[in-house]
Amino acid sequence: MEKTLMLGCDAIARGAIEAGISYASSYPGTPATQILEYIAKNSNVKAEWSVNEKVAYEVAYGVSLTGRRALCSMKHVGLNVASDPFMTSAYLGVRGGLVLAVGDDPGAYSSQNEQDSRFYASFAKIPCFEPSDIQEAKDMTYLAFEISERLGLPVMIRSITRLLHCYGPVSLGSINSEKEIKLEKNPDYLIAVPKNVVRLHRELNKKQEKIKEIIKEYEFNKILPGKGKIGIIACGITYLYAKELEESLPILKISAYPVDEDLIKNFVTTLDEVIVIEEGYPLVETIARKYSLNIRGKLSGDLPLEGELGVEPLLKIFGKLKSFETEDKILLRPPTLCPGCPHREFYKALNEARPTFVTGDIGCYTLGANPPLTAIDTCLCMGASISKAAGVVSQGIKRVAAVIGDSTFIHTGIPALINAVYNKLNLLVCILDNSAVAMTGHQPTPLTGITAKGEETKKIDLVELCRSCGADSVEVVDPYDKKATYEAIKKGLDNPGVNVVIARRACILLAKRLKS
Structure with missing residues (x-):
């Protein structure tokens, strides 16, 4: 085939x-x-x-x-x-x-x-x-x-x-x-x-x-016979890690849950030692330890509890991991905002306005936390920026800004904005509207008026949406206009109530694509 x-x-x-x-x-x-x-x-x-x-x-x-x-x-x-x-x-x-x-x-x-x-x-x-x-x-x-x-x-x-x-x-x-x-x-x-x-x-x-x-x-979970008294329990993709060893060891391949504990028991009790490999938490290893004391894995300290496992730790256990000199390693390059990114220009204006505290959110703009901008003080989860800011200002702290993206605001930011208005808080909400879910590949949002199939649909008006949530003021700025952006941010920080500044300019990569 x-x-x-x-x-x-x-x-x-x-x-x-x-x-x-x-x-x-x-x-x-x-x-x-x-x-x-x-x-x-x-x-x-x-x-x-x-x-x-x-x-x-x-x-x-x-x-x-x-x-x-x-x-x-x-x-x-x-x-x-x-x-x-x-x-x-x-x-x-x-x-x-x-x-x-x-x-x-x-x-x-x-x-x-x-x-x-x-x-x-x-x-x-x-x-x-x-x-x-x-x-x-x-x-x-x-x-x-x-x-x-x-x-x-x-x-x-x-x-x-x-x-x-x-x-x-x-x-x-x-x-x-x-x-x-x-x-x-x-x-x-x-x-x-x-x-x-x-x-x-x-x-x-x-x-x-x-x-x-x-x-x-369906035999999703099965024992693959091998030689010797050392065995491997491999979950999901870690089965391929086990095959990288090029050893004829007994393997219990796990591909479905819940796992039949009798299958694990029958496997581990016939071996002198069992290595459990799984990406994520030690779910299967915990079960295996009920039936044998000779289990090696994350709980024993032989494999790391955090980070992606990959094949390297397993190769190391079997003495098959090649050593690399420092100069052969690729230096890590942390992600940064793209050259010309409108978020970069917004953060410059925000820093100049000197807010007391800035709560961030999930998206491209999270990279504003990195040097040289260092513009965000906290990031928790999708839609949490406004809620976190509400908690901070509820304790009497002034000039607090919440930064959130256009898609993230639609995702879970709207209830938080309504909550801030309802509870009569004083804070600035900055919505960075770049016309896409940019970090994951420029998918459209309800604010763009385009569906997943590329068809035109109704376009949600972000300004009217914020006003209908009860925001005391809503101002739209072009982040490339640094002076206007700075003035809008400063006014939003200094004025009472819930003030919204929408920094609107398409993602630099999306803008280039639209022109071509």
Whole structure:
């Protein structure tokens, strides 16, 4: 069969397309952004950028209620935003297959933490599949929809940056037709109110054995025989790390959760020593330690608990890691704002206005925290800048500024702005409008009036939106006009109430593209 070279993100997207999905949703977030982009560009499937991950998941769940299949994709911290509907959807169940593709980021290459989404799947009591290569990424996604419908549960595909952003050969399959609409009312199973939830939770608990049976049926987790009394438990992509050793060792390959503990017990109790390798937290290692004292991994200190694991620590354990001289190493180059970036000019004006404290947010403008600008004092998560500023000024501190991007403001900044107005606070909100979700690849937003498919739609007016939230003043400036920007910032810092300054100029890279 002819194979095609595909990105990991694209392989997941292709698996969903072959499964006959009718809908795909996401909010841009590295390393999972390209999943929706592939579907939007390479299929007739309705693909949408949502304003945030919570909305993305809720719409996908709504599609599932019609009996049709839906894919929702996001990065790991996006699952925090979507966790409310995600957790409860396991109680209510699904009708059409619903798959949640999550991109974890061990090493925090483009993220604010290194959380492990496998624990979310365990918390929600749903199946989680973790592919080890690009082909498995496509195949597991395809199967996930079938298994979702067999169980009546959402299914998670968990992968990491290294796999999602690498290429590999993939055998493509045929594309199934989308399912017929079958929307049925069933309030006892679809309404999460106290009289239903305990019963639904009980039924979810009863499904756990069936989940394990299905995982066993598809042989997602299996023992690969080898020689010697040292074995390896390899989870997801770490199976490829184990193969890099070029050793004929026994390997327990883990690709699905929850893991049958008897399988782990049978493996570790026949060996003198077992090395557990997994990207993220020591989930499987913790289980293995229940059945053997001879377990090496993150909890034993043989492997690092933080950062991306990669193959190097495993090679080191087996004495196969080549040493490199310092001069052979590539020097780290931290990311910086692009030359000509409008955010750079805004921060120059902000620094001159000398705010007491500046709360930052997630996006390109976060790089304003780096020298030589050093313009941001804190960064927590998407949409938190305004809320953090509200907390600071509530204690009587004056001349505080919150900096947030246009897409991030739509994502989760609006409720925070309303909250600040409602509680009669005095602060400056700076919205840096560069006409795109620039850091993840210039995806459109509701403020641009362009959909994920490139179609024109209604364009949200940011000025009117801020005014309708109750802002005391809203002023739009061009950050290239340093004097006007400085004066607007200074006035916003000095005046009482909630004042908004919108620094509007397209991303320098996007502007060049629009001109060409």
